[in-house]
Amino acid sequence: xxxxxxxxxxxxxxxxxxxxxxxxxxxxLKQAGPKFGCGLSQCGACSVLIDGxxxxxxxxxxxxxxxRSVTTLAGLQENGQPSVLQQAxxxxxxxxxxxxxxxxxxxxxxxxxxxxxxxxxxxxxxxxGNLCRCGxxxxxxxxxLRASEV
Amino acid sequence: MNKHVMNRRDFLKVTxxxxxxxxxxxxxxxxxxxxxxxxxxxxxxHPNLSSWIRINADGTVNLFIGKxxxxxxxxxxxxxxxxxxxxxxxxRLHVTAGDTRLSPDEGTTAxxxxxxxxxxxxxxxxxxxxxxxxxxxxERLGVAADTLTxxxxxxxxxxxxxxxxxxxxxxxxxxxxxxKAPLLPVAEHKIIGKSIPRIDIPDKMIGRHRFVHEMTPDGxxxxxxxxxxxxxxxxxxxxxxxxxxxxxxxxxxxxGSFLGIIxxxxxxxxxxxxxxxxxxxxxxxxxxxxxxxxxxxxxxxESEETxxxxxxxxxxxxxxxxxxxxxxxxxxxxGSIGTSAAVAQMGADGTMTVWTHSQSVWAxxxxxxxxxGLEEGKVHAIHTExxxxxxxxxxxxxxxxxxxxAAAMPGSPVKLQYNRAGEHQWEPYGSAMVNKISASLDAKxxxxxxxxxxxxxxHGTRPGxxxxxxxxxxxxxxxxxxxxxxxxxxxxxxxxxxGLANYEFPGERVVTHFVREMPLRVxxxxxxxxxxxVMAIEQFIDELAVKAEADxxxxxxxxxxxxxxxxxxxxxxxxxxxxxxxxxxxxxxGIAIARYKNYAAITAVAIEVQVTPRNGLVRVVRAVAANDxxxxxxxxxxxxxxEGGLIQSLSWTLKxxxxxxxxxxxxxxxxxxxxxxxxEVPPVELVLIDRPGEPYLGQGESAQxxxxxxxxxxxxxxxxxxxxxVPFTPDRVKAAVTA
Numbered sequence: 028x029x030x031x032x033x034x035x036x037x038x039x040x041x042x043x044x045x046x047x048x049x050x051x052x053x054x055x056l057k058q059a060g061p062k063f064g065c066g067l068s069q070c071g072a073c074s075v076l077i078d079g080x081x082x083x084x085x086x087x088x089x090x091x092x093x094x095r096s097v098t099t100l101a102g103l104q105e106n107g108q109p110s111v112l113q114q115a116x117x118x119x120x121x122x123x124x125x126x127x128x129x130x131x132x133x134x135x136x137x138x139x140x141x142x143x144x145x146x147x148x149x150x151x152x153x154x155x156g157n158l159c160r161c162g163x164x165x166x167x168x169x170x171x172l173r174a175s176e177v
Numbered sequence: 178m179n180k181h182v183m184n185r186r187d188f189l190k191v192t193x194x195x196x197x198x199x200x201x202x203x204x205x206x207x208x209x210x211x212x213x214x215x216x217x218x219x220x221x222x223h224p225n226l227s228s229w230i231r232i233n234a235d236g237t238v239n240l241f242i243g244k245x246x247x248x249x250x251x252x253x254x255x256x257x258x259x260x261x262x263x264x265x266x267x268x269r270l271h272v273t274a275g276d277t278r279l280s281p282d283e284g285t286t287a288x289x290x291x292x293x294x295x296x297x298x299x300x301x302x303x304x305x306x307x308x309x310x311x312x313x314x315x316e317r318l319g320v321a322a323d324t325l326t327x328x329x330x331x332x333x334x335x336x337x338x339x340x341x342x343x344x345x346x347x348x349x350x351x352x353x354x355x356x357k358a359p360l361l362p363v364a365e366h367k368i369i370g371k372s373i374p375r376i377d378i379p380d381k382m383i384g385r386h387r388f389v390h391e392m393t394p395d396g397x398x399x400x401x402x403x404x405x406x407x408x409x410x411x412x413x414x415x416x417x418x419x420x421x422x423x424x425x426x427x428x429x430x431x432x433g434s435f436l437g438i439i440x441x442x443x444x445x446x447x448x449x450x451x452x453x454x455x456x457x458x459x460x461x462x463x464x465x466x467x468x469x470x471x472x473x474x475x476x477x478x479e480s481e482e483t484x485x486x487x488x489x490x491x492x493x494x495x496x497x498x499x500x501x502x503x504x505x506x507x508x509x510x511x512g513s514i515g516t517s518a519a520v521a522q523m524g525a526d527g528t529m530t531v532w533t534h535s536q537s538v539w540a541x542x543x544x545x546x547x548x549x550g551l552e553e554g555k556v557h558a559i560h561t562e563x564x565x566x567x568x569x570x571x572x573x574x575x576x577x578x579x580x581x582x583a584a585a586m587p588g589s590p591v592k593l594q595y596n597r598a599g600e601h602q603w604e605p606y607g608s609a610m611v612n613k614i615s616a617s618l619d620a621k622x623x624x625x626x627x628x629x630x631x632x633x634x635x636h637g638t639r640p641g642x643x644x645x646x647x648x649x650x651x652x653x654x655x656x657x658x659x660x661x662x663x664x665x666x667x668x669x670x671x672x673x674x675x676g677l678a679n680y681e682f683p684g685e686r687v688v689t690h691f692v693r694e695m696p697l698r699v700x701x702x703x704x705x706x707x708x709x710x711v712m713a714i715e716q717f718i719d720e721l722a723v724k725a726e727a728d729x730x731x732x733x734x735x736x737x738x739x740x741x742x743x744x745x746x747x748x749x750x751x752x753x754x755x756x757x758x759x760x761x762x763x764x765x766x767g768i769a770i771a772r773y774k775n776y777a778a779i780t781a782v783a784i785e786v787q788v789t790p791r792n793g794l795v796r797v798v799r800a801v802a803a804n805d806x807x808x809x810x811x812x813x814x815x816x817x818x819x820e821g822g823l824i825q826s827l828s829w830t831l832k833x834x835x836x837x838x839x840x841x842x843x844x845x846x847x848x849x850x851x852x853x854x855x856x857e858v859p860p861v862e863l864v865l866i867d868r869p870g871e872p873y874l875g876q877g878e879s880a881q882x883x884x885x886x887x888x889x890x891x892x893x894x895x896x897x898x899x900x901x902x903v904p905f906t907p908d909r910v911k912a913a914v915t916a
Contacts, residue, residue, distance in 0.1 A: 042442075043424070043442075046442060046444055047444050050442055050443045050444050053390075053391060053393075053443075054393060054397070054399075054442065054443060057393045058384065059384050059385060059386060059387045059388075059391045060384035062388070062390060062391075062514075062515055062564075063390065063443075063515070063516070063594055064514045064515055064516070064564075064597075065516075065597040065846060065847060066447070066596055066597055067597055067846055067847070069597075069846060069847040069848060070514055070847060072514055072515065099384060100382075100383065100384035101383060101384030101385070102384075103383075104383055104384075109379070109382060109383050113382045113383050116378075116382045117374070117378055117379050117382050120372075120374060120375060120378060120813055120817065122248075122375075122378050122381060122382070123248040123249065123250070123565055123817055123818075123821055124247070124248025124513075124514075124562070124563075124564055124565030124566070125248065125377070125378065125381030125382070125386070126248075126388065126513070126514050126515045126563075126564035126565060127514050128381055128382055129384065132382065150855075151855040151856045151858075152855075152856060154855045155854050155855050155856050157855070158514055158847060158852060158854070159514065159855075160512055160513055160514050160564075160565050160567070160825065160852065161248055161565045161821045161825070162820060162821030162822065162823065162824030162825045162828075162858075163817070163820075163821060164824060164853075164855050164858040165820065165824075165858060165860065165861060166817070166820075167855075168855070
């Protein structure tokens, strides 16, 4: 059994310890958010937070989460409402397909936690490891900056 | 070389009609301008109103459409025209898109056709429903229909009112559209023309939306495919026992050279498929020209020549000089961030249900029926969103593979998602192309004649109801033959899309050399031939402007006669500050324009670059795009598509090339096929020109060519010489600097 905290609640999963954290989150815990994009830590679509730090869940063993706190996209909501950052993404319409959004938002949240007032260059640098194919980069940057101004 | 030459007369015999696109009036291609009593767009194919719209007792309205959400915002924009004409609040609407048993079959969601064809059909259907309801209300309230007013589904006269939901049951809409219901005057529009936020975005930002990749039906198992090492491989021998003994493996499926895994967990399925691929012995054929050889190959392979236009004047004056150039475009990937996926389940009643992000659910369902030997109608395909789609990627293959595996384990829902190499190496790419243009010029550098030769492999191999176009269909036993693809003619064209210049020259000849053989798998990729053709035309005219010592904007305007195009080009240049641009070392500017398909959306792009001569690095400092997509339904949606297309095109043009040797594709991941990153994306300024009352032109693809060409022209301006082969990697730019 793998025991850890997911989005503020304790969970217990019957899965192999060497399974990817992504597969446990997606298929055992039915989280809509972290995505399989490459399985190689190259695109960032699978990004989640463990104890507030970004990890690529496609290349992280599930047992690495044991005893720790995992945050997925749904876990950022505050009282069932979109968080400030999520609302900023909605307000800026900062998506086309939205497949990369979960990873983008979690990496951006981690940036804002460390650096509440980032410059545009800080945001671009923080998101450089997250790939977007629709060409929505500038809207995503605007959304993060907008959230930092709230 | 054995070339079949098809001249214009042959072509007319075949098609019975179109000479060149200049003969195409908008009414031929734009549904909004249907003649009175004719049904616009896809309503003509599905005239029954209940196919499209259902009014529910709870005050909600269902809209059923056959065009699907690909990340382009189509469901929101089409919903807007529906809510507008029905006179209901947008929030009452629920859109169901692309279910083969619920939605009208509108074919493939492609070619920027959702707004030109789906939206006008829906708009007319909604107007018809509104008029039926108005007449019912008149009867109910005992007043004349023209005394009634409608607001958010409530019809009123004097102090009395009745709502749509009180008036109607679904049965009442089981009537055919007449084409006579009037559309609301543009001046009264309250929803069309507004940037209504996308209906799908909020749930995607909070982890509530489920892409097909995130479906978790009860009892789900996981599939994976073990592909051959190369395209032309045959399975000789494989020992399945060690694979069957791997952790979590439930079943190994072998059918000819098709090998698949069903396992309890996704990572187990992927690991087993990898091991199976390596354990199998394959016969390999190594006969590919390689990425450096492809351009020579394209010009020497057996091809079919078609002369699409010839207005060269036999008695034209002898030019003072000539200029010619050859441009090369490599294979490009769609490169969706999510690899393709599907869920399939064989039901007890013999129905195979498949949840798929296919663009063509009906035709793909038919192809899968053929693949599995099922009767017509036995595959029920339900469109479920996937990662951003920019053309025919592997969505259909994933659907077929999930069905092949689900057929081997009836009752269990099988989810399948390819690994990254499985997508990178096997997706159908945008075809490599070669464009050769030559021109004859007078003493002042003005164009006397223009001749354009286009060399390309196919751009359209969608399933189209044929199992031979599904990747795995070619590996099962007996294999399905891949049908021979053909080139597309006017008005949309395929390899020749945008091959005819938007300019008016005294003489123009355009010939396509269509190579049917496909060294690499190819199919529709955002813009088809338009990207390479616009790249070539817009670079060549820039070269001519430089030769004539003319300003590139002014030189283009000499030949650009269409007012709307002139307007777009001029406004793009103004917004960019073209006339005040100050050149510096390594600094350059470039501009380009095209009207997509020569009749649809118009986009001009201007770009400033800074090149570092020492290492050939190109920084795109800023980009400006002006766009005319006709009457704008959702301006923010258009902005998102123009900017997104522009940035994607910069990525293609600066960085992307599918590498391959004599047997296999070498671009297997994002390290070997890099794309543009956040720090490389320039700021983009947009000028959107609205044309109220004009047809919706659709805006998915018009930025691809102009963005790439503007970048090429800016780099040439910065370094003083031209690189005619995409991508403009630092080594090529550095070589151009020292040239």
